[in-house]
Amino acid sequence: MIEVAADVPLWAAIPTALLVLLGAGLALTGSFGLLRLSSFYDRIHAPTLGSTLGIGCVLIASMFFFSVVETRPVLHELLITVLMVVTTPVALMLLARAALYRDRTEGNPDVPPLPGLDPEEPVPAPEGGEAPESHPAAAPAEEPASAVRTVRES
């Protein structure tokens, strides 16, 4: 591998190095953001730097480098791109929904209450404060009754 890398012409080595450095820099920035940003919902944005443009740069560099070295198109990095795009939202949504569920159960005032508790008012403002009284049937089925009660009491 290292001997192969030494034979790479300069015109291919420079863009590869720049792309890898840019991708790694974005991933580092994203990790730094995990430390730097203050709330959970802010922090969840930071790693997306590494999982979008960061990994994109590294994959383009990889395709370019190995296509030059092996003198044929090397494209299977495209699969990694597709799988990243499809799977990242699942993980992020799980994390965000878990945090939202916890904050609502604890009655954290910074998160929007669950609407639909009152059928007369399907979409209240996000900073709605008190959730209105409601019939239990109006609550979405996925929300256990205990959580609904806590939201209402808070």
Added chain:
Amino acid sequence: MMARWLPYPLVAAALAGVWLLLNETVSPGAILLGAVAAVAASRVLVRLDMPRIRPRRLLAIVRLTGIVLVEIVRSNNAVARIILGRRKGRTSGFVRIPLDMRNPYGLCALACIITATPGTVWVEYDSTDSWVLIHVLDLVDEEVWVRIIKQRYEARLMEIFE
């Protein structure tokens, strides 16, 4: 006949493509094996009874992909500046966006787009009242975000999927 043997032609074609990419070859043997595997695997989906999809408006798909790619680069830059910068007074917050789109594939694509763009995360979706809750890292005006999501993405996705 065609519908019976190949109920999801797009999925089968995509699986065959994945097979060939993984094997890094277009030799006849790999194509044959990939085709058999793709048809067999896509027929499993019949059991799941997934709604079918028709390839339409390829130009709109290409254009939307371009818009999303540009937006990903721009928001990477913006979020990196927020993380590394010293700007004070940034507020983040939730925005609830009413949606007109109900197609599950369209919603899935919208979730991928919103999450793949740094600075916005899809948090919660309500299929009964059809709204989505997103979290925005740099929230200046909620109305602007509602307009961005609805006009830039939802309208185009509805054009493609509905």
